[in-house]
Amino acid sequence: MTPEVLTLSETPWLFTAAMLIKVIVAFVVTLLIVAYATYAERKIIGRMQTRLGPTMTGPMGLLQPIADGLKLFFKEDIIPSQAHWFAFIIAPIMILAPAFLSIVVIPFGADFQFTYDGTLYAVPLQITDLNIGVLFILAMAGLGVYGIVLAGLASNSKYSLLGGIRSTAQMISYELAAGLSIVAIFMLSETLSMRGIVAAQQGPLWGLESLSFLPNWFIFSQPLAFLLFIVGSMAEINRTPFDLPEAETELVSGFCTEYSAMKYALFFMAEYANMITVSAIAATLFFGGWAGPFYGWINFLLKVFAFMFFFIWIRATFPRLRYDQLMFLGWKVMLPAALVNIVITGIAILLW
Amino acid sequence: MSDQKIVEKLKAKFSSEVLDVVVYRGETTVTVKKEQIVDICTFMRDKLGYNLLCDLCGVDYMGKEPRFMVVYNLYNITTKQRIRIKAPVTEEDASIDTVSTVWGTANWHERECWDLMGITFNNHPDLRRILMPADWEGHPLRKDYPLQGPDREPYQGRLS
Amino acid sequence: MAVNNTETMTINMGPQHPSTHGVLQLILELDGEIVVKATPHIGFLHRGIEKLSEHRTYHQTIPLTDRLDYLAPMSNNLGYVLAVEKLLGMTDEIPERVQRIRVIMAELTRLKSHLVWLACHALDIGAMTVFLYCFRERENITDIYEKVSGARMTSNYFRVGGLSADLPDGLEQEIRTFAESMPAHIEEYEGLLTGNRIWQKRTIGVGKISAEAAIDIGITGPALRASGVDWDLRRDNPYSGYEDYDFEVPVREGCDTFDRYKVRLDEMRQASRIILQALDKLKPGPILADCPKIVLPNKQDVVNNIESLIHHFKIVTEGFKPEPGEIYQSVEAPKGELGFYLISDGSSHPFRMKIRPPSFVNLQGLPQMVEGRLLADVIAVIGTLDIVLGEIDR
Numbered sequence A: 001m002t003p004e005v006l007t008l009s010e011t012p013w014l015f016t017a018a019m020l021i022k023v024i025v026a027f028v029v030t031l032l033i034v035a036y037a038t039y040a041e042r043k044i045i046g047r048m049q050t051r052l053g054p055t056m057t058g059p060m061g062l063l064q065p066i067a068d069g070l071k072l073f074f075k076e077d078i079i080p081s082q083a084h085w086f087a088f089i090i091a092p093i094m095i096l097a098p099a100f101l102s103i104v105v106i107p108f109g110a111d112f113q114f115t116y117d118g119t120l121y122a123v124p125l126q127i128t129d130l131n132i133g134v135l136f137i138l139a140m141a142g143l144g145v146y147g148i149v150l151a152g153l154a155s156n157s158k159y160s161l162l163g164g165i166r167s168t169a170q171m172i173s174y175e176l177a178a179g180l181s182i183v184a185i186f187m188l189s190e191t192l193s194m195r196g197i198v199a200a201q202q203g204p205l206w207g208l209e210s211l212s213f214l215p216n217w218f219i220f221s222q223p224l225a226f227l228l229f230i231v232g233s234m235a236e237i238n239r240t241p242f243d244l245p246e247a248e249t250e251l252v253s254g255f256c257t258e259y260s261a262m263k264y265a266l267f268f269m270a271e272y273a274n275m276i277t278v279s280a281i282a283a284t285l286f287f288g289g290w291a292g293p294f295y296g297w298i299n300f301l302l303k304v305f306a307f308m309f310f311f312i313w314i315r316a317t318f319p320r321l322r323y324d325q326l327m328f329l330g331w332k333v334m335l336p337a338a339l340v341n342i343v344i345t346g347i348a349i350l351l352w
Numbered sequence B: 001m002s003d004q005k006i007v008e009k010l011k012a013k014f015s016s017e018v019l020d021v022v023v024y025r026g027e028t029t030v031t032v033k034k035e036q037i038v039d040i041c042t043f044m045r046d047k048l049g050y051n052l053l054c055d056l057c058g059v060d061y062m063g064k065e066p067r068f069m070v071v072y073n074l075y076n077i078t079t080k081q082r083i084r085i086k087a088p089v090t091e092e093d094a095s096i097d098t099v100s101t102v103w104g105t106a107n108w109h110e111r112e113c114w115d116l117m118g119i120t121f122n123n124h125p126d127l128r129r130i131l132m133p134a135d136w137e138g139h140p141l142r143k144d145y146p147l148q149g150p151d152r153e154p155y156q157g158r159l160s
Numbered sequence C: 001m002a003v004n005n006t007e008t009m010t011i012n013m014g015p016q017h018p019s020t021h022g023v024l025q026l027i028l029e030l031d032g033e034i035v036v037k038a039t040p041h042i043g044f045l046h047r048g049i050e051k052l053s054e055h056r057t058y059h060q061t062i063p064l065t066d067r068l069d070y071l072a073p074m075s076n077n078l079g080y081v082l083a084v085e086k087l088l089g090m091t092d093e094i095p096e097r098v099q100r101i102r103v104i105m106a107e108l109t110r111l112k113s114h115l116v117w118l119a120c121h122a123l124d125i126g127a128m129t130v131f132l133y134c135f136r137e138r139e140n141i142t143d144i145y146e147k148v149s150g151a152r153m154t155s156n157y158f159r160v161g162g163l164s165a166d167l168p169d170g171l172e173q174e175i176r177t178f179a180e181s182m183p184a185h186i187e188e189y190e191g192l193l194t195g196n197r198i199w200q201k202r203t204i205g206v207g208k209i210s211a212e213a214a215i216d217i218g219i220t221g222p223a224l225r226a227s228g229v230d231w232d233l234r235r236d237n238p239y240s241g242y243e244d245y246d247f248e249v250p251v252r253e254g255c256d257t258f259d260r261y262k263v264r265l266d267e268m269r270q271a272s273r274i275i276l277q278a279l280d281k282l283k284p285g286p287i288l289a290d291c292p293k294i295v296l297p298n299k300q301d302v303v304n305n306i307e308s309l310i311h312h313f314k315i316v317t318e319g320f321k322p323e324p325g326e327i328y329q330s331v332e333a334p335k336g337e338l339g340f341y342l343i344s345d346g347s348s349h350p351f352r353m354k355i356r357p358p359s360f361v362n363l364q365g366l367p368q369m370v371e372g373r374l375l376a377d378v379i380a381v382i383g384t385l386d387i388v389l390g391e392i393d394r
Helices: A012-048 A064-074 A085-105 A133-154 A158-189 A194-200 A223-236 A261-286 A296-317 A323-351 B003-013 B037-046 B106-117 C049-053 C058-066 C073-088 C096-125 C128-149 C171-193 C197-203 C211-217 C257-281 C299-304 C306-317 C358-363 C366-370 C375-385 C389-393
Strands: A109-116 A119-125 B018-024 B027-032 B052-060 B068-076 B081-089 B095-097 B120-122 C009-013 C025-031 C034-041 C325-333 C336-344 C352-356
Touching: A012 A064, A012 A085, A012 A119, A012 A261, A012 A296, A012 C128, A064 A261, A085 A133, A085 A261, A109 A296, A133 A158, A133 A194, A133 A261, A158 A194, A158 A223, A158 A261, A158 A323, A158 C009, A194 A261, A223 A261, A223 A323, A261 A296, A296 C128, B003 B018, B003 B027, B003 B037, B003 B081, B018 C325, B027 C325, B037 B068, B037 B081, B037 B095, B052 B106, B052 C325, B052 C336, B052 C352, B068 C336, B081 B095, B081 C325, B106 B120, B106 C358, C025 C375, C034 C366, C034 C375, C049 C058, C049 C352, C058 C073, C073 C096, C073 C325, C073 C336, C096 C128, C096 C171, C096 C197, C096 C257, C096 C375, C128 C171, C171 C257, C197 C257, C197 C375, C257 C375, C299 C306, C336 C358, C352 C358, C358 C375, C358 C389, C366 C375
Parallel strands: B027 B081, B095 B120
Antiparallel strands: A109 A119, B018 B027, B052 B068, B068 B081, C009 C025, C025 C034, C325 C336, C336 C352
């Protein structure tokens, strides 16, 4: 018996219920990961730097993110008198919302099947399977820039302005490189749907039985694209070594210099949410999504965590690039490399 | 070249300028008139090789005449020798020509000297207060400037 | 109507800014991110140490010198006591053990200061981990400080004519263990930074200053040696018996931030070498010179001996009185040439004490090193100049 897919027209109640549950679960899990990503970052970097990280709040400091959140929540919310209040308030929301929205199209497991009223239904473990999923993610990443620019402009502070300008230039140039690098993936998978891309990565590598010990993940066919994507997205989410917009030692705190209390917390939630999104995209596009030895979503979460660990590790290791060097890397190294990769992939597809 | 020879050379060139030569604890101090201080310093740098101005400061001998002394501590990086040039400055005309054209480092030293001691440096490119706030009145390192600062009760306890 | 609408942006960096190393204020005129003009403003930490010293006895001035370069207090102490000893003409009467311990402590101080420099410099450029590694080693030095002097930062350990106390038991071994472990730690820092492409890109060719310009502006210490001038006061005008030790003076020709970084790292290696040599040569002996009119007698004698009691009373109540005269004594502090110009008028207070702080002079080079470069380079150059505002503002 083939399972029936829930649709709004045929099973409105079930569909709505399943959708709500998926949205709530995805949102809550993401929020939790965001909260504990801060904890993990402090613990991991702490260990790498011969420190302990948080230990006092709760067992092993596990309640630290909650304490931090509460503290920031109860802080006085200051809006500088010369700031543009509306833009100042809307900016952190405009950063956070796209970061969470990107999660919508990411598939985190295979179909979930259940029987109701004698019929077998299947629920895809993905909030919605847009047929332009990757495009949607790129669009959301592009929207994130506006928040930072607004924050920089609305604060009416020169440090914020410099941070805002830096991040605009940086995000635009790296989005281009990161976006172009995944074009090669569409060319291989012939679909823009995230689910379709995962499906294209099933089976042995390149369909060859002799390589069956390796999965057909795109990391093996597109190593250059993977490299470009990871570096580009690191730059896009403003992580070290590309954290120029908020370069603490140069611009005090960059675009969030004037922010305080919960609005400040929103910026940080956005940063970690973006980190999760990027990790999830990387896992989906290059590492076969939920495929792996364990049960569906466990594989997926493990991959996401591995990427996040990688980002944190990078932060503990590298110094920061300079603005002109960053632009040089983006436009003169990564963009041509991405274009060359597309051409090579095209030729390879034509030949085989 | 010993310090003595250097002083002789200096004397040969500026015989009317050199007022006094003192050797104390192995250090030579030459007191010169302030009028030709730039020429003397240029000569010291170019002909005698004192390429580093280690320090420049003012000293307030309150009650003596002339009241101030501007001190230049010079160093020769090639021969590793030191020499000290001093130039007296009177209270009425507390000014001397700048040597910041000879050694760039004199710029801030002279600003400090003006700020704390009140000696004006003629032709200085940027004579502003450096350590004290821009609107400060008085020159704190002068001997007649109270330790506690102006408009304050003198300290009643013992300082030494 | 103006056709050309370009104008520069003036940005006020400091005195509260995470990477101006204290209360330095820089007024930067920016054209985009390029610095057109940089004007340093100092004096926010001015405490009038020179004025205060004119109202204190020579001994009472020693604690003030701790507060100059608070990252390297013992170097300041050393410079000051050497100056006073020279003023008193008792330089030759300092016992050998005192000289050895002074050298050990001065070199530990050099390590301590360079560790903080490396930590902050790396943090400014964004390498966070090195910061904590450096502070791990610095902690050992502050522990040693605490054991010899009772204080972790403001040591006040040296005295005119000697030391305030002998080394406690077992400390020699501790210092030896530390000095022996130091080269391996330096390798660790180098492993994180030297070969790192981003670190090289951020430092090579940044903040260049030629040897002539450096001498003209008065830059001394490691910053001058990285511009190719082979000059170190410890070797060229030795004091405290530095002529007995075998060490190299690292010199590099690159004139840029990277070479200053390398020079300082090499200096740290040499410093641990000097410490080990000094420990080998350290023999038991007196820790105070035999000058009863200047050096405080020990407590046992004060109680049992009338002469010692009188000396003690005289030194404590009015201090010693050097004959009138003036001297200039400088030492190779971690940041450059630290000079003390002392004038005595025959009283028990310095008539005039002028401090030549290396950071003050080195900071003058900042505008010409950063103008025309990017904002991020300003941070790198402030770091590489290794300034301490306590010393600049005095």
